[in-house]
Amino acid sequence: MNLLEGKVAIVTGATRGIGKGILESFVAQGATVIFTYISSGSASEDLVNKYGDKVIGYQSDATDFDAAYKLVDDVMEKFGQIDIVVNNAGITKDNLLMRMSHEDWQKVIRVNLDSAFNLTKAVLRPMLKQRKGSIINITSIVGITGNAGQANYAASKAGMIGFTKSIAQELGSRNIRCNAIAPGFIETAMTEKLDQKVVEEWRNNIPLKRGGSPEDVANACLFLASDMASYITGQVVSVDGGLHM
């Protein structure tokens, strides 16, 4: 099946982890993917070497409002359409509130939440003209449940959910859908830094008894990006092995 044949997608932060998984599943289903990164130049080159003209790597800081417009302008000039946007770039700077610096609060909000505003705003005009589009925001179950030691991250991800539902309401009449995916514990570079004992405990608490893979998230993203989800908007799809029900 080529679910995304002829479609053009932008995926932010796709040099590794979940973003890379999304890129790979989109390409496998026929899409052309423009992906961003900030410092992983060599990982970006590897992807371009592997997938040729089906992917374009673009060094673009997701926190930069003007850079989002430049990205969209460049993609429109080259392809004349943008069908899918996945706001995936994200970071953690965990600490208890007592020890959390103002800088770490702001950095996480900027990378995780401002970034979604920046690119969604930039892509609005072309999608409105096309009268179609699918915007997918990668939030987290932590944005639904909260998490001690992640007040900044949880706030940014909860913000993304409110943003998603609002955009879905504003743009539904123009056939632009906006959904969120809330991954649970997905094993990527972001989670490699964690204490392995804690990781084992997490796995045991998950009904499906394993951490998720980038591919698990990518499969949900593929569905929401495709026309198979043409009547689905404003939803938060959890991909968490049943952790949050």
Ligand code: NAP
């Ligand atoms: P990751 O492995 O750390 O990868 C993050 C990606 O984002 C990298 O490609 C990175 O590129 C890029 N990036 C970071 N800051 C950026 C910026 N300012 N502008 C553009 N790109 C930037 O992360 P991940 O675990 O795959 O997570 C991806 C998303 O899923 C995040 O939004 C995260 O919050 C969410 N999530 C993850 C989990 C999990 O368990 N892993 C669970 C729930 C939600 P550079 O290397 O060039 O910086």
